[in-house]
Amino acid sequence: MAETAVSSPVGQVWRWKSLTGTKSLAVEHPGRYTLELHEDGRYSIQADCNVGSGAYRTDGSQISLSPGPLTRAACEPGSLGDSFAALLGSVVRFEVDGDRLVLELSDGAGSMEFAAMKPIGLKGSSWLVRSYNNGKGGVVSVGGDATLHIRFSEDGTVSGSSGCNDFTGSYELDGQQILLGHMASTRKLCQGKRVMERETAFLTALATAATWETRGERSQLRRADGALAVDLVSAVTGTVRYPADAILPPGAEIKVSLQDISRMDVPARVVGEQVIRAKGIAAPVPFQITFDPAEIVPRYTYGLRATITHEGKLIYTSTQVYPVITRDAPRFNIQIEVEPIGR
Secondary structure, X not given: OOOOOOOOOEOOEEEEEEEEEOOOEEOOOHHHEEEEEOOOOEEEEEEXXXXXXXXEEEXXXXXXXXXXXXXXXXXXXXXXXXXXXXHHOOEEEEEEEOOEEEEEEHHHOEEEEEEEOXXXXXXXXXXXXXXXXXXXXXXXXXOOOOOOEEEEOOOOEEEEEOOOOEEEEEEEEXXXXXXXXXXXXXXXXXXXXXXXXXXXXXXXXXXXXXXXXXXXXXXXXXXXXXXXXXXXXXXXXXXXXXXXXXXXXXOOEEEEEEEEOOOOOOOOEEEEEEEEEOOOOOOOEEEEEEOOHHHOOOOOOEEEEEEEEEOXXXXXXXXXXXXXXXXXXXXXXXXXXXEEOOO
């Protein structure tokens, strides 16, 4: 997919693609690590599951970034969030070449390469809810087995699930401002007082949203005072099911892959995946795969595949296609069945 062509590093969201030098690496999920330089001398970053800001100064092609506040949420194992934030503090020079930004590090340590990120609007997008403002000065993670999600339709309708009940309403956009109308909710009798309290708190937080911002895999709705209202992530979710009487051996790994399966004559391209250690986990096994919506092409076809391996040997696999994301396919609560090899 062609990136957005730009002529300046300022006012553009950049996603981190690679690091070259003494410690070279290719960034597996560029949309999780973004940098934006603002006109007022401030910058904003997305460092995986954390967000931060700071100040920057330029002199010709020289640049320095002074770190500011950064949230301290615990990201998934293997996260590059801390390394990303630390590397930005050692940047000394920049070069822009169309849709490419290179930041040179001090002491000849190498350079960071970025690509201009395609802007993602809110209309027509779907999101999984990661956390929300509890109205008591704190942000609460959804956690557990609950799946809260929200969709902003092209026609100005907003709908989704608050965990047990479904809700629907309307929304209006004016640039980065958002106005949400009254939300009508179904009236299912949900099990547990805590579930009902969570639904009420989430819908209350959603109603306070005044602005929105999307960066890579993440989107945030904020209140008029700038406080976080709802934190969202682009993801597909569901469960992997294997026979109820099956006992997976210690060390078995469950892998769920989100794949581009548009072309039958070439191997499927992996867009994202999650690997789960089977120790102590009973079926069905929940999964959540995040992805950058900028990498999704509406005319393409995407699907899920699940496998279970032990000591490098495939012992279970899914045998049918599970379409997701495009062509009105679902994104949430997808049930994948796997069967033993050799049945």
